[in-house]
Amino acid sequence: MNKPNPRPLKGRPLKTLPDSFVCLDIETTGLSPVYDDIIEVSALRVENGATAESFSEIINIHRPLPPFITSLTGITDAMIAGGSEAEDVLARFLDFTGDSVILGHNVNFDINFLYDNCMARLGAVFGNNYVDTLKIARRLLPGLPHHRLDDLMRYYGVRPRAQHRALNDCELTVACYYNMKEEMAYEH
16 A cells, blocks of 8 residues: 655656756754754755855744754854744745756755745745755765765865855765766766
């Protein structure tokens, strides 16, 4: 028996390697779209291989952050208190992404949080098609023991992560994506 699809309007995964896309990343208070909150949404609009525009906003969740999240991200309670309301950030984010293809590392995590929050808070669908750099890495680099973003950064010699923040992670994901894309071009 098939269980119902909790995100029936979610975009499809693509197998193409686009040169124009919106790379996204979020920071959250935990791993569950049901129980945890988005605290930061960032994105880079890439057009024909060049970054054209960026988006990055902190969300005020109106409660203290778990200490582990502050330690991981450097996002503080004071930064959260100065953030915008989730509905406003999500509406601006949807305007920023439009109908662009989305790209991200383990992007289902981000998309599921954003899909659920956009539906619950705005009654809006975040249904963009997407490319997952984690899946590309697993196919392209089967010999790597792990395919986390930090593993790809080390493999390709991309600058080390200064901080675990969403916009920085978008920049690093784009750099790794273009390294993988170039490596795939050499294979053909």
